[in-house]
Amino acid sequence: MSHQAAVLGVGTSSFGKQPEVPLAQLAWSAVQEALSDSGVDARGIEAAYVGSVLGPFGSAQRALQGLGIGRIPVITVENACASGTTAFHEACWAVREGRYETVLVLGQEHMSSRITGAIPPDLGDPEGRSGLALPGVYAMAASRYMARYGLTLRQLAQVSVKNHGHALGNSRAQYSGDYTVEEVLASPLIADPLTLLQCCPISDGAAALVVGRAAARRDAVRVRSCALRSGRAWGYRSEHAWGFEIVRETAEAAYAEAGLGASEADLFEVHDSFTIGEILSIEGLGLAAEGEGGRLTESGHTALGGPQPVNPSGGLLSRGHPLGCTGVAQLAEVTWQLRGQAGARQVEGARIGVVETMGGGVAGLDGNACVVAVLERP
Template sequence: MKQPMITGVGITDFGRFPELTEEAMVQSAILDALEDAGTRLSEVQAFYCGNALGAMLPGQRALRELHAHGGAVYNVDNACSSGATALNLALQALKVGQYDTVLVFGMDHLSGLGGGPLQLSQQDWNNRRGMIMPALYAMRARRYMHDRGLKLETLADISVKNRKHGVLNPIAKFAKLATREEILASRPVAEPLTLLQCCPAVVDGAAALVLSTKPSQGVAKPVQVLASVVQSGLFETTPVDMTEAEITARAARLAYEQAGVGPQDLSLLEVHDAFTISELLYYEALGLCDRGDAAELLHSGATALGGRVPVNPSGGLLAKGHPPGATGVAQIVEVCEQLQGRAGARQVQGARIGLTQVTGGGIWGVDHAACAIHILSL
């Protein structure tokens, strides 16, 4: 088995850019990643594209104007886990020697879709009843508040933390500081969640990675992928605990085993904080604390920059926004730059091992349709 390394990264601004096309955005990220890796496009043997809400053949459309040489293009739609799933597939091909250099990229351009939550299939029983994502996570928050005595202020404090991180990230165009009081007073979305506790959904952005089993010619030291795990949700036929992120906990166990590390070894994490309650649930599912202790972990300062294990130093989805196809790749870009000491004002000092976690979609009877976890180190 060959050892693939991430040799270059590229990322665009995340925001609303109606004047740009999806293809133009990802082409910028691809060219930046190639330059970072010291790799020519002609050296890339295969392309893996994560895209959730674009038109048909997104990878080929993105590569057309770059005059790619016609190598294999794999288009991956796994909802919000699309980009991370594309990375998982690329790693498999590299390890068995099918290719020696590949490009992984993810993108979505949603500013033309209007405001509000993303439209979901009305053929799905949950969606027809109004169980869209904000409603689902509001129910989880209410249940956690009932079971664990969680306070509204704690939910708001997740957003306060991630916005502080986000203003340090030059690509996070939505990032603005907000106080606990401002977050709680923002427009109600689904009780108890307010607008500033929900990630911006109508966002444009792209990110790209170069991976290779050949010696790196890149600007920075290449990054090793210790673990890459993708799991699907279980069809639930009996009542379940809404405060348990089962698919994330299951994927995390597999990732820790694959990497030979545990949560105590992590220097930082990028997690899928689509709503404030999400990050708290993932603290527990990823083993950062025991069940019921997420609020205590947050209030200790451990998950803030300067703390023991910063979570979402990029600002996360709450501050960056969430173009679904790009998010999983963007998380990897953030962790790579942190491990390489290239994260600027948001740098996690002494970062050695980082974890990314992204979930994808929800369908009737299933908690999440997909979850991807990666663990990286130098």
């Protein structure tokens, strides 16, 4: 027996550096809001799928214990930046196949207590050991795009201008602002050509979803499809920039399963950990042809008020990027949008929303994991 999976309720904490707030407390606010939103009692949750990258181990069970949620199976997932959406992917399949009827998806991360500055490179990785911090991976893709496709610094900066502007309507975002392209380019260089305002901030936060059967509620947001891929070998034989092909392959699988294409989506929440990440993502998702993402951004197509807004929440650049939480926060945003509850940042008449999360870091791989999900309004 196969069921259609749906999002029955969502909740998030606020996002930002909040070292004085324990991780479990962030999770409680997200889970309590999601349960209340769904109308599902905590006793109705049959399993929990949790995205978490930096841990510490047991942090999922610790958070759930404080809500009186115990005994049920708890599955904690690490898939780099795509951990939260990977947890969602597994939750959806469990509901579809009838393994469970109602489950909890939780994404949580407390970065300010684990690290200072940029995420330290993994010394067990040949490129990490060579000093390649994550901004550098994206920066080198940006340098390639500028040389090969004529991507401009102004087009890159426009992604940041747009997303920080979108976040003005999102009170839970870590940062927002009415910046100019010049201000973005004048912020300190992190890894050439990426400046500070083109890099997502270190953040603490949690987000939660109740996933169940579409038939459970009239206002359930249907999961039309969800696809998960890991990267293939990437190197001198690859035709594309790092992180492009994995997104394209995952998107193609998600669109095929949903029976629609990028042109039919009304909004996107994508992985803009760095401005070039949004360019690569919208191209991989088929919103722009390869090499055209910068021009599409400059045209206003992906801004609120444009035909297909990308990151109406403000994206990772503004909301913040609590690693394991991010994918779930993206799904919460799309759910609010499809229910018409996004307030000042509402995409009018949104019917189809797409979420894309892409996590990387392993040398020689075109990304560790990518998830693309297609959601449809009630």
